[in-house]
Amino acid sequence: MNDIGIDKQKQTFYVVGKRRDGVDEKAKAAGNIIYADDFSMAGMLHAKVFRSTKASAKIKSLDTSAAKNLPGVVSVITAEDIPNNRSVTSTVGQVADIGLVGAVQQFVLAEDRVRFYGEPIALIAAEDLDTAEEALKLIEIEYEELPGVFDPEEAMKDGAPSVHEGSNVVAHWELRRGDVDKAFEEADVVVENAYQTQFHEHAHIEPESGVAWIDDESMVNLRVATQVIEQYREIAHILGIPESKVRIRGTLIGGGFGGKEDLTVEPYIALLSWKIGRPVKLTYEREEMMFGRHKRHPYKMYYKHGATKDGKLVAMEARLISDSGAYVYLSSWVLLYSTVHSTGPYYIPNIKVDSYSVSTNNIYTSAFRGFGAMQMTVAYESQMDILAEKLKMDPAELRARNYLNRGDENGTGQRIESEVLLPKTYEAALKALGDRTEPKAPYIKVGRGIANSWQSYGRMCYLHDTSSAWVGMEMDGSAVVRCGIPDLGGGQRESLRQITAELTGVPLENIHVISTDSQVTPLAGTVTATRALLMSGSATKLAAEAIRYDLLQKASEMLEEKPENIDLYNGEAFVRGNKEKKIPLAKVVRAIKGEGNPLEALKTFHAPGAEPVRKALLKGQIFPDFTFGSQAVEVEVNTLTGKVNVTKMVGAFDVGKAINPKRVEGQIEGGMTQGLGYALMEEFVEDKGIPMTTNLTTYIIPTSKDIPDIQSIIMESNSGKGPFGAKGIGEVTIAATAPAVLNAIYDAVGVWIKRIPTTPEVVFRHLKEFQEKA
Amino acid sequence: MKEITVQINDERITGLVKSSTTLLQFLRDKGFTEVKKGCGEGECGACTVLLNGKAVTSCLVLAVQADGSEVVTVKKKDDQLLETLKEAFVKHEALQCGFCTPGIIMTARWLLSENPKPNREEIRDALSGNLCRCTGYLKIIDAIEYVTRAER
Numbered sequence: 001m002n003d004i005g006i007d008k009q010k011q012t013f014y015v016v017g018k019r020r021d022g023v024d025e026k027a028k029a030a031g032n033i034i035y036a037d038d039f040s041m042a043g044m045l046h047a048k049v050f051r052s053t054k055a056s057a058k059i060k061s062l063d064t065s066a067a068k069n070l071p072g073v074v075s076v077i078t079a080e081d082i083p084n085n086r087s088v089t090s091t092v093g094q095v096a097d098i099g100l101v102g103a104v105q106q107f108v109l110a111e112d113r114v115r116f117y118g119e120p121i122a123l124i125a126a127e128d129l130d131t132a133e134e135a136l137k138l139i140e141i142e143y144e145e146l147p148g149v150f151d152p153e154e155a156m157k158d159g160a161p162s163v164h165e166g167s168n169v170v171a172h173w174e175l176r177r178g179d180v181d182k183a184f185e186e187a188d189v190v191v192e193n194a195y196q197t198q199f200h201e202h203a204h205i206e207p208e209s210g211v212a213w214i215d216d217e218s219m220v221n222l223r224v225a226t227q228v229i230e231q232y233r234e235i236a237h238i239l240g241i242p243e244s245k246v247r248i249r250g251t252l253i254g255g256g257f258g259g260k261e262d263l264t265v266e267p268y269i270a271l272l273s274w275k276i277g278r279p280v281k282l283t284y285e286r287e288e289m290m291f292g293r294h295k296r297h298p299y300k301m302y303y304k305h306g307a308t309k310d311g312k313l314v315a316m317e318a319r320l321i322s323d324s325g326a327y328v329y330l331s332s333w334v335l336l337y338s339t340v341h342s343t344g345p346y347y348i349p350n351i352k353v354d355s356y357s358v359s360t361n362n363i364y365t366s367a368f369r370g371f372g373a374m375q376m377t378v379a380y381e382s383q384m385d386i387l388a389e390k391l392k393m394d395p396a397e398l399r400a401r402n403y404l405n406r407g408d409e410n411g412t413g414q415r416i417e418s419e420v421l422l423p424k425t426y427e428a429a430l431k432a433l434g435d436r437t438e439p440k441a442p443y444i445k446v447g448r449g450i451a452n453s454w455q456s457y458g459r460m461c462y463l464h465d466t467s468s469a470w471v472g473m474e475m476d477g478s479a480v481v482r483c484g485i486p487d488l489g490g491g492q493r494e495s496l497r498q499i500t501a502e503l504t505g506v507p508l509e510n511i512h513v514i515s516t517d518s519q520v521t522p523l524a525g526t527v528t529a530t531r532a533l534l535m536s537g538s539a540t541k542l543a544a545e546a547i548r549y550d551l552l553q554k555a556s557e558m559l560e561e562k563p564e565n566i567d568l569y570n571g572e573a574f575v576r577g578n579k580e581k582k583i584p585l586a587k588v589v590r591a592i593k594g595e596g597n598p599l600e601a602l603k604t605f606h607a608p609g610a611e612p613v614r615k616a617l618l619k620g621q622i623f624p625d626f627t628f629g630s631q632a633v634e635v636e637v638n639t640l641t642g643k644v645n646v647t648k649m650v651g652a653f654d655v656g657k658a659i660n661p662k663r664v665e666g667q668i669e670g671g672m673t674q675g676l677g678y679a680l681m682e683e684f685v686e687d688k689g690i691p692m693t694t695n696l697t698t699y700i701i702p703t704s705k706d707i708p709d710i711q712s713i714i715m716e717s718n719s720g721k722g723p724f725g726a727k728g729i730g731e732v733t734i735a736a737t738a739p740a741v742l743n744a745i746y747d748a749v750g751v752w753i754k755r756i757p758t759t760p761e762v763v764f765r766h767l768k769e770f771q772e773k774a
Numbered sequence: 775m776k777e778i779t780v781q782i783n784d785e786r787i788t789g790l791v792k793s794s795t796t797l798l799q800f801l802r803d804k805g806f807t808e809v810k811k812g813c814g815e816g817e818c819g820a821c822t823v824l825l826n827g828k829a830v831t832s833c834l835v836l837a838v839q840a841d842g843s844e845v846v847t848v849k850k851k852d853d854q855l856l857e858t859l860k861e862a863f864v865k866h867e868a869l870q871c872g873f874c875t876p877g878i879i880m881t882a883r884w885l886l887s888e889n890p891k892p893n894r895e896e897i898r899d900a901l902s903g904n905l906c907r908c909t910g911y912l913k914i915i916d917a918i919e920y921v922t923r924a925e926r
Binding site: 021022024025026027028029030031032033034035037038130202203204205206207252253254255257283285286488489490491662663665666669670671672673674695696697701702703704705707709710 | 792802807808810811812813814815817818820847848849860861863864865866867869870871872873874875876879894897898899901902903904905906907908909910911912913914915
């Protein structure tokens with residue numbers, strides 16, 4: 001391909017970067033998609049999970065005989081029936097050995113004790129759902145309550161109850177640069193504050209769901225809504241069978257946001273089906289999704305910044321403590337993300353960060369869009385505004401004096417290799433707010449806030465991440481793409497279709513993308529970590545480029561024109577600037593295949609790699625690259641009730657290259673809406689480990705009435721590491737909303753609130769304290 | 775168990791149901807899986823269908839209550855307004871994962887049959903019982919507003 005130079009040869013974009021209608025979107029609007037729970041099989045059984053109603057207890061006795069004897073119940077499984085009851089989900093996806101953090105194991109089903117309310121203890125399979133539910137009530141269990149610990153800082157103290165064995169601290173990371181003590185002494189201004197965030201629920205509308213069956217070749221098959229089809233390895237491990245004997249077919253996912261990254265129903269349906277030999281379906285109830293599934297980590301963040309009087313940051317010190325809940329899952333890696341992102345997108349010469357993730361008897365915590373970087377934004381962007389106020393400086397100016405630039409090293413010493421357009425995104429977001437709204441009443445105060453965020457895209461370099469894709473042409477000029485990447489709803493699959501259409505000239509409608517099947521599609525890794533476009537998009541681009549090369553060579557012969565002058569679009573090969581000189585793609589394909597070239601390509605894309613982590617001190621290249629952006633909001637604060645109403649929202653992001661601007665806007669609008677819920681209303685509440693918010697009436701997420709018309713501003717630096725210079729946009733959009741709201745509340749009423757969510761009660765209390773002080 | 779008959783889209787469907795069976799469960803059991811269950815308690819709106827022309831969350835309707843009624847789901851054929859809505863949702867990218875979409879389109883279908891020219895605030899009001907976790911609603915409101923213009 002080098003003699004043509006595919007990237008240079010491609011001069012015009014016909015599909016990439018255009019607002020094209022998606023093929024999957026049509027099927028979704030028509031109601032045609034068969035989501036996980038929509039699929040059934042003959043003879044299928046229905047499963048239920050029996051769960052703990054204690055946060056910390058010993059299981060003294062467990063009697064399932066009455067449940068087993070209920071007519072219609074086919075099987076009841078407890079921990080002792082499981083070949084390997086310890087599952088290792090510290091490293092979901094592709095690679096196992098990544099260094100420092102020992103794999104902390106969770107149980108498929110609780111053995112002799114439970115560590116959180118909702119912990120799975122037994123599985124039931126019955127002929128119908130009603131019977132399975134009835135059988136749940138017949139399981140007899142006797143607990144002996146054990147002391148629990150529900151606050152991570154309490155859990156760090158000597159003498160605190162151990163959630164597992166020994167220390168409750170499950171992970172610790174460090175950032176070090178320069179000499180912070182000396183720098184703080186020399187700083188003109190120092191601001192020091194503590195911030196706190198809450199448990200945050202994904203609240204995807206589709207519940208976790210799947211069907212498992214054993215086929216005629218004794219294969220364990222799962223059809224499941226998952227962000228990680230590579231979980232087949234985990235299932236094989238639990239069942240004690242070869243990995244080649246488990247196949248996961250992912251479905252189009254009804255929302256995930258990290259909620260379908262760790263194992264969900266897979267081990268339960270696999271175990272039941274494996275034991276019974278019949279298909280088994282399990283779909284969670286909303287209540288179960290609330291108290292039985294992981295949340296975003298609450299953080300306590302102690303931050304100290306020092307600056308010169310002209311607004312140059314000289315030092316930052318932070319202590320970060322996350323609540324890992326009862327089982328570790330991805331807490332260590334979430335904490336690593338927090339630590340790396342804790343500085344914000346600023347150059348700070350002296351840095352000292354210590355972070356800890358701590359076990360408690362609360363709900364377990366793991367992946368959620370923003371993955372540990374999001375919580376940090378609340379702290380560092382509040383700090384910037386507080387510091388600016390102390391310096392009597394415009395917050396825009398303070399930030400402008402400290403942005404990371406391309407070529408700078410971040411806190412781990414990783415050089416920023418792409419553009420940092422923050423000065424532009426910040427300015428654009430501010431400008432888009434327009435004129436300040438007049439307050440509607442004397443008791444309404446209007447304020448504005450802006451915040452930045454940065455977020456890595458692509459997994460940690462230690463993982464040596466890879467993604468593979470296959471592209472092949474059909475005789476009639478249509479094309480097939482095979483790529484393992486699951487589609488989370490963000491249009492991951494559509495992007496592959498667009499990239500293939502752009503490079504092969506096949507119309508979008510004539511490209512079929514087969515995705516998310518662990519034994520049919522080349523493995524492409526997880527749909528997590530804002531990696532899908534970077535990884536599977538790049539792999540598909542490599543494969544489609546190989547096809548393009550062959551098509552151009554043959555079209556060159558057939559059209560008697562140099563390949564560099566030929567382009568492919570809409571089912572035709574044609575000479576640029578000469579519309580008459582063209583040939584149908586199908587003819588070119590037939591000519592090539594006739595010579596024994598099957599016109600198919602399998603390619604693998606490799607992310608940048610790095611040595612495994614061997615020390616708590618994080619150094620060097622941790623991530624492939626970062627995305628940067630800014631958010632601005634205008635709020636009305638009702639000083640009588642404490643209610644905060646967001647009247648304007650703007651998001652401005654450098655996405656590198658927008659493969660489909662409509663979908664990029666969707667990520668911006670959707671991410672900011674979740675961010676607004678996080679800022680204003682969402683909190684999963686537990687009282688000593690007992691869940692209090694177990695439905696969507698008590699756990700409030702934004703509705704159409706809570707969100708103003710969001711303005712999305714897309715910038716394209718073309719400097720990303722993804723296809724055509726794209727960066728990733730999936731996660732970065734969620735983070736800066738909360739600090740923008742906090743900064744806006746301060747602008748409106750002069751009160752710094754350092755915890756979220758800023759519910760009316762919280763705001764009202766802060767206002768009252770402020771008035772009493774004044 | 776009681777035998778009920780419901781006109782669902784273009785078919786007359788008869789079935790035996792328990793007194794506790796919801797309309798949602800009945801619809802899904804009969805293969806109308808385009809009607810989604812997101813919560814089972816009337817909070818999310820994913821199971822919205824038209825029952826005798828009115829938008830309802832089918833998880834809060836008992837199947838026996840729907841005996842002799844007419845139910846319309848997103849898959850109803852030859853409904854011009856539904857087709858226009860579906861096209862508008864695709865054009866405006868008014869969906870991401872698509873799971874809440876069949877319910878939202880039915881709410882929109884009901885809104886436009888009650889009020890052919892709603893303003894944005896009225897669209898927001900009508901949608902307030904349908905949760906979407908992906909889009910942030912803006913493009914959904916845009917799509918519905920576009921249909922009111924296209925219909926003009």
